[in-house]
Amino acid sequence: QVQLAESGGGLVQVGGSLRLSCAVSGRTFSDYFMGWFRQAPGKEREFVAGIAWSGGFTHYAESVKGRFTISRDNAENTMYLQMNSLKPEDTAVYYCVADSSASGSSHYNWYDYWGQGTQVTVSS
Numbered sequence: 001q002v003q004l005a006e007s008g009g010g011l012v013q014v015g016g017s018l019r020l021s022c023a024v025s026g027r028t029f030s031d032y033f034m035g036w037f038r039q040a041p042g043k044e045r046e047f048v049a050g051i052a053w054s055g056g057f058t059h060y061a062e063s064v065k066g067r068f069t070i071s072r073d074n075a076e077n078t079m080y081l082q083m084n085s086l087k088p089e090d091t092a093v094y095y096c097v098a099d100s101s102a103s104g105s106s107h108y109n110w111y112d113y114w115g116q117g118t119q120v121t122v123s124s
Helices: none
Strands: 003-007 010-013 018-025 033-039 046-052 058-060 068-073 078-083 092-099 118-123
Touching: 003 092, 018 033, 018 092, 018 118, 033 068, 046 068, 046 078, 058 068
Parallel strands: 010 118
Antiparallel strands: 003 018, 018 078, 033 046, 033 092, 046 058, 068 078, 092 118
């Protein structure tokens, strides 16, 4: 069984920064594609960013390109999301996710492991 645990969410003002962390436990993730999704109240789940655990390949949603950076520390089994220049529309619950098929997809159906989520609120 795989466990994902997010941390680092909180309240920040417009233009501020936050760094989310995702601690991974339970299995070796060398073949898994990892990512972040978010969901705002009344909206669909939205892909934010993804990273190949061993290859370093990354991709981002257009809405966060240039502002967010996804990274991972394989030795610590931890993934990060550095969020800069935050906007009110970034307010959402952010979820750490893992895809055991390593598809690299941005569709939530491919991700079979999800964390509990961490709230990010950007105030104007």
